[in-house]
Amino acid sequence: MAEPRTSVEPALRLRDLTVTFGGAHPVRAVDGVDLDVHPGRVLAIVGESGSGKSATALASIGLLPGSAEVTGSATVAGVDLVTAAESQRVPLRGSSIAMVFQDALAALNPYRTIGRQISDAYRLHHRVDKTAARKRAVEVLDRVGIRDPERRVDDYPHEFSGGMRQRAMIATAIVNNPTVLIADEPTTALDVTVQQQVLDLLTGLTDDLGMALVLITHDLGVVAETADDIAVMYAGRIVETGTVLDVFDHTAHPYTRALLQATPNLDAPSRRLAAIPGVPASGANRPTGCAFHPRCPFAEQVGEACQTVDPHLTPRPGSALHRAACHFTAEQELPHV
Amino acid sequence: MTAAVARARSPLSLALRRTARSFGGRLGAAILLLVLLAGLCAPLLAALEGQDPHAFNGDLVDGNNGGNPFGSFGGVSGTHWFGVEPGTGRDLFALVVYGIRTTVIIAIAATVISVIIGATIGMAMGYLGGWFEAVLGRFVDFMFGFPTLLFLIALQLIVPSSIPKPVVLTVVLAAFGWVSTARLIHTQTRQLAAREFIDAARASGTPLRRVFVSELLPNLVGTLAVVVALSFPATVAVSAGLSFLGVGLDPSSPDLGVLIGQSITWTYTGADAGYLIFPSIALLLIILGATLLGDALRDAFDVRTESGR
Amino acid sequence: MAWYLARRLAASVVVLLAISFCVYLLFYSGPSDPARVLCGKPCQPERLSQIKQFMGTDKSAVVQWVDFVKGLFVGRTYGTGAEAARCAAPCFGFSFDQRQSVTSLIWSRLPITASIAIGGAVVSLIVGMTLGPLAARFRGGVLDGLVRGGSLLLVAMPAYLLGLLAILVFGFQLNMVPVSGYVPLSESPVDWAWHLILPWCVLGLINGAAYARYARNQMLDELGSDYLLAERATGASARRVRRTARRSVWVPVTTLFGIDLALMLGGTIFTEKVFSMHGIGDLLLGGVSSHDLGIVVGTALFGAALIIVGNLIVDIVQGFIDPRVRRG
Numbered sequence: 020m021a022e023p024r025t026s027v028e029p030a031l032r033l034r035d036l037t038v039t040f041g042g043a044h045p046v047r048a049v050d051g052v053d054l055d056v057h058p059g060r061v062l063a064i065v066g067e068s069g070s071g072k073s074a075t076a077l078a079s080i081g082l083l084p085g086s087a088e089v090t091g092s093a094t095v096a097g098v099d100l101v102t103a104a105e106s107q108r109v110p111l112r113g114s115s116i117a118m119v120f121q122d123a124l125a126a127l128n129p130y131r132t133i134g135r136q137i138s139d140a141y142r143l144h145h146r147v148d149k150t151a152a153r154k155r156a157v158e159v160l161d162r163v164g165i166r167d168p169e170r171r172v173d174d175y176p177h178e179f180s181g182g183m184r185q186r187a188m189i190a191t192a193i194v195n196n197p198t199v200l201i202a203d204e205p206t207t208a209l210d211v212t213v214q215q216q217v218l219d220l221l222t223g224l225t226d227d228l229g230m231a232l233v234l235i236t237h238d239l240g241v242v243a244e245t246a247d248d249i250a251v252m253y254a255g256r257i258v259e260t261g262t263v264l265d266v267f268d269h270t271a272h273p274y275t276r277a278l279l280q281a282t283p284n285l286d287a288p289s290r291r292l293a294a295i296p297g298v299p300a301s302g303a304n305r306p307t308g309c310a311f312h313p314r315c316p317f318a319e320q321v322g323e324a325c326q327t328v329d330p331h332l333t334p335r336p337g338s339a340l341h342r343a344a345c346h347f348t349a350e351q352e353l354p355h356v
Numbered sequence: 357m358t359a360a361v362a363r364a365r366s367p368l369s370l371a372l373r374r375t376a377r378s379f380g381g382r383l384g385a386a387i388l389l390l391v392l393l394a395g396l397c398a399p400l401l402a403a404l405e406g407q408d409p410h411a412f413n414g415d416l417v418d419g420n421n422g423g424n425p426f427g428s429f430g431g432v433s434g435t436h437w438f439g440v441e442p443g444t445g446r447d448l449f450a451l452v453v454y455g456i457r458t459t460v461i462i463a464i465a466a467t468v469i470s471v472i473i474g475a476t477i478g479m480a481m482g483y484l485g486g487w488f489e490a491v492l493g494r495f496v497d498f499m500f501g502f503p504t505l506l507f508l509i510a511l512q513l514i515v516p517s518s519i520p521k522p523v524v525l526t527v528v529l530a531a532f533g534w535v536s537t538a539r540l541i542h543t544q545t546r547q548l549a550a551r552e553f554i555d556a557a558r559a560s561g562t563p564l565r566r567v568f569v570s571e572l573l574p575n576l577v578g579t580l581a582v583v584v585a586l587s588f589p590a591t592v593a594v595s596a597g598l599s600f601l602g603v604g605l606d607p608s609s610p611d612l613g614v615l616i617g618q619s620i621t622w623t624y625t626g627a628d629a630g631y632l633i634f635p636s637i638a639l640l641l642i643i644l645g646a647t648l649l650g651d652a653l654r655d656a657f658d659v660r661t662e663s664g665r
Numbered sequence: 666m667a668w669y670l671a672r673r674l675a676a677s678v679v680v681l682l683a684i685s686f687c688v689y690l691l692f693y694s695g696p697s698d699p700a701r702v703l704c705g706k707p708c709q710p711e712r713l714s715q716i717k718q719f720m721g722t723d724k725s726a727v728v729q730w731v732d733f734v735k736g737l738f739v740g741r742t743y744g745t746g747a748e749a750a751r752c753a754a755p756c757f758g759f760s761f762d763q764r765q766s767v768t769s770l771i772w773s774r775l776p777i778t779a780s781i782a783i784g785g786a787v788v789s790l791i792v793g794m795t796l797g798p799l800a801a802r803f804r805g806g807v808l809d810g811l812v813r814g815g816s817l818l819l820v821a822m823p824a825y826l827l828g829l830l831a832i833l834v835f836g837f838q839l840n841m842v843p844v845s846g847y848v849p850l851s852e853s854p855v856d857w858a859w860h861l862i863l864p865w866c867v868l869g870l871i872n873g874a875a876y877a878r879y880a881r882n883q884m885l886d887e888l889g890s891d892y893l894l895a896e897r898a899t900g901a902s903a904r905r906v907r908r909t910a911r912r913s914v915w916v917p918v919t920t921l922f923g924i925d926l927a928l929m930l931g932g933t934i935f936t937e938k939v940f941s942m943h944g945i946g947d948l949l950l951g952g953v954s955s956h957d958l959g960i961v962v963g964t965a966l967f968g969a970a971l972i973i974v975g976n977l978i979v980d981i982v983q984g985f986i987d988p989r990v991r992r993g
Contacts, residue, residue: 082897105903113900120898125891130913130987140899175988191899498680501924501976505931506949506968507688510961513953514692593823600825601938603953620829620939624845629833636826644821651817 029055030231031079031116031199035091036101038074038083038255047305048074050255051091056199056231056248061222063234063246063263065278067299071255072235076201079233080116081108095199114144117197119221121204123184127176133160133187134172141194159190163220182213186220193224200224201233206241218245239282243267248340251275254300254310257332261341271335271343273315309346321346371578374656375649381656384648391641395456402454405437407447409454409610424628438634441615442622448631452638454610460642462522463592466529470591471584473530474537479572481538482545483554493542499535508532508594512603521605525598529591537583540659544579548572578657585650589643596639612639673980677973682734684969689730692962693722699958703761719744720761720959733758758963762955767963770948777847778944780857781864782933786922788869793876793918798911800877801884812877819874824932828867828939835863845941864936872929879921883914916987923979927972 031054038049049071056062064072077083079093081100092099096115100108120126128136137159138152145152153172160168163186176184185205192200202221206214222245225232234246242249242263250260251274259272270276277295297314300306312318312325324330324346332342375381394401402409425440438448477496481489508528515524548554549572557571598604599613607614615635623632700716701708717723720743721732735741736756743750743759752759752766759766800812819827836844842863848856887893887910896906934946945964952960984990 080898082894109900109902111900112898118895118898120891120895122891126895128892128896128909128913129989130916132988139901143900177989188895191895195900501927501972503927503930503965503968503972505927505934506965509934509949509953510692510965513956513958513961589821597823597825597935601934601950603950616825616829623829623832623837624941632829632833636829640822640826643823644818647817647821 030058030095031056031233032094033075033079033091034094036075036078036093037090038071038078039088039090041086041088045088048087048255049078052252052255052257054250054257054260056233058198058229058231059225060247061225061232061234061245062248062250063236063242064250064252065236065239065242066252067237069254069299070252072252073203074255075252076118076203076233076235079199080112080118080201081105082112082118110144113140113192113197114195115197116199116201117192117195119185119189119192119200119202119205122208123181123188124176124208126188127184127191129176132173132175133179133190137172137187137191137194140191144195155194156190159194160187162224163187163190163193164216165190181209182217185209185213185217189217189220189224193228193230196228197230199231199233201235203235204237205234207236207238214241215244221245239278251278254305256310256344258311258345259335259343260332261335262338265335265337265341269335269337269341271341271347272311272345273317273347274311275343277314309344317347368577371653371656375652378652378655380648381652384645384650384652387641387645388649389645391456391638391645392460394453394638395460398450398453398457402447402450405447405449407450409446409450412444412446424622439628439630442631448634451610451615452612452634455612455615455635456638456642458522458605458609458611459592459596459613459639462526462529462595463588465526466533466595467584467588467591469526469530470533471537471580471587474534474583475541475576475580477534478538478541479545479568479576481542483549483568483572485546485549489542492538496535496538496542499532500539502535504532505594505597508598509601509603521609525595525604529595533587533591533594537587540579540583541576544576544659545572548575578653579659582650582654582657582659585646585653589646589650592639592642592646669984670981673977677977681966681970681973685733685966686730688962688966689733690726692958693726693729698722699761699956702956702958716761719748720759757967758959760952760957760959760963762957762960767960767967770960771945771964771967774943774945774948776849777942778933778937778946780847780850780861781868781936781942781944782929784861784865785868785872785933785936786929788865789872789876790918790922792869792873793880794911794914796873796877797880798884798907798914800881801888802907804885809881812874812881816874816878819871820878822871823935824867824871825935825939827871828864828936831863831867832939847942864940864942867939868929868932868936871932872925875925876918876921880914880918883917884910887913912986916983919979919983919986923976923983926975926979930968930972 033052033054036049036052036054037047040046040048052071052075054062054064054075064075066072074083074087078087078089079095079100081093081103083089089101091101093101095111098107098111100111100116127133131139134153134156137156138149141147141152141155142149145155147155157168157172160172165171165183165186171179171183176187179187185208189205200221205221206217209217218241221232221234224230234241236242246263248261249263249266250257251266251272252258253274259266259270259275261269266275267279270279274295281295295314300310300313306313306326308324308326308328309315309318309330315325318325328346330344330346332344335341335343424442438452440446440448441451477492481492481496511528512524515528554567554571557567562571595604596611596613596616599611600617602617605611605614607618612635616632616639619632619635623629700713700720700722703720704713704716714723721729724732732741733756736752736754736758738754740754740756741752743752743761750759750764750766752768755768757767757771760770763770796808796812800806800809803809832844835841843860844863846860848860850857888907893906893910896909897903901909933944934949936942937944937946938950945968948960949964949968951957952964980990
């Protein structure tokens, strides 16, 4: 894995991104997230459901519903998508920042051919006629590994298999060569054998097109094989971030450790999987102090601080990027359970 | 019954509470109750007004003016609250309340019969399954999109005139009305039959009739309430419609559909609108009230009907 | 698609045959004897059997049904010799009262019924597909309230009531539009439309209100769907995405339209009566009052055929707008 190129301008820069869902009882789904995603690199955002990872993704592309209040900034191609007017955001979507959804069957229009959907996406950003757009659609379908694209371009989504549908959706997302691609659980709905192919496709595209890929997942196995960098989210905040090597080899946050222990097929195949005790916290029921303390096995060792003081991200051993939000200080190594 | 159920806090009582809380449900129930009461107390109300729906009052209509009633708005006065019928001079208020009575009685009878038939067939289809379900399912689907009205009209021709018209009307309405009930109950029963408690009852050797009555039926009560509340107004509309077309009840019977049907001619000749408007409002109130109540019940019981109607 | 259509067509023919069989069994073995009606009173037994032979009612109901089906495909001749009456295919029966084939009677009335029904359907779809999506867009607003309240009232309103009220208000009080009579399209298209405007609006409002409510709810469902979010993610404007959603809403609305065809035919019969237009409904009602079994059975079966053909057309349209149906 390459060293982070911090000198290069990030393709996507999130600063203090906060998402609050309104109503009588406002829920803070994302709480002050800072992230940089660089061209050609894969950043994985990991967390349980309700951790705010999907809300972070939708906020980055400016597609949260009107009921959500977003503050902070999400900068793509020099434009802050949080504060920009919708008329400024529309031309950026699809061309600079694109998205792949979890369930391709639901995310493709059932009434339009695959080719039409890809060429429509292309024609939104390029002044070309239908023939040229169709040619481009065939080209992209070929690139994402659809066999016989000339023929399949006129198929409807229901005529594609699950894996092919996911490839087709990736095709609609990359048809305009975006600089940032957000993939929200792109393999969750797929068979295990197909999952790996789709992940390989995504990483291949990242390298070829020089895109920045944001991979949203709950599966650390996927992260280990695919990502360069990782951000672990819990209750709307990033609790640990760094390169994959940092986080896997110098795990600094008890929650990350718990996640790793709950993931099969890593380094020790025979090890018993450990479930994380307790109920996941979310923006709606955020405990005081460190949000993870009710489930944390080290809270007793640290003492009062866990219940009263909210930890900030601080540097940890490993690369310069490795940081974690835990009262265990940088000098302490996290004890094994 | 409501009190007993409310204590138990069953899903049924919760749904009834939801219905009672909703504005549409309250309004619908209130309208329906008012109109039904008027129909039920028709003889009483007519006596209160001091009129008889069958009494001809030739002196109240102007023979030189095509039989139009004397006085404004169809002859509305202290003694004839809604005015009188053109031509005959019969009291319109008495005709309307008696008309409500006729219309409602026929619709209730037809609804009850059709719901019983529909529910039985629907439950049997969902519970028995197999070829029975397949064949009847096809038939029900077919009947659902069938131009029923044409055949309701056509049937009038072959029914012997010895059978009283209200009975004929009730039977034909029921004969074509059970289809939507069967469709809905069928889907619900199929879902229920897949659940374990039905299996358990079946496995323990409970006789078929007992499974129907003590296991299936209580779970379908909500759906049945919705079905009754929604098919009643539809039946009212069709029954009055047939009489309106002249193929339902005899022209002399006090019935809302008959009254409205006969008012056309008078409307065309430019008579006062009262003769059309009073029976129309009565009919509309019955249908609207029942529809509002039915919609509220449907929402409360969360029953999905075809096309959300 | 072709295979699918062929199968649907075959099924339709079978269904029609089944209906006609049941109808013949019911109507021609019942107590009402069309020959006796025609014979009048007093009726000589000799004359009666003569009439029966002429009408074909001397045979059993099943044989009569076979004759009917044959007549549908190749036409048939009633009676013999000088009295013989030819009924060309497709023969829907013969009115001995009017000495005309039911087919030609229907044919002369069809333009009126078709004008009312098709116009009413077009108006209702326009009303539903304009107001529904608009109500969804401005959800909770004034228009939304009007659509929801109005649809409740109009769905409850029988067509004949609304028609009579329309006559009363627009015809007599405001004197704006003609309230009755039909002018053939070939005579004067303007007068044709002008005379039909009230019936169209009545049918269009009643059915359109239901479509508006339905389209509103479907539109809200669509707008929350993943594929529209995905379309926005490709850079489509909110406006363009709403357009996509409106197109998708046509699919469920078309399904509902198919289910409602029979209902609309019923509404047309009421409308004909209210606006004194002599269409097929009027033909049927006239047949009932003159005890003309030929007309009644022929018209009812023709109506059933009309609905089945209509459903077939709806299915084909649906095959075009929803590719998933085509395999069905």
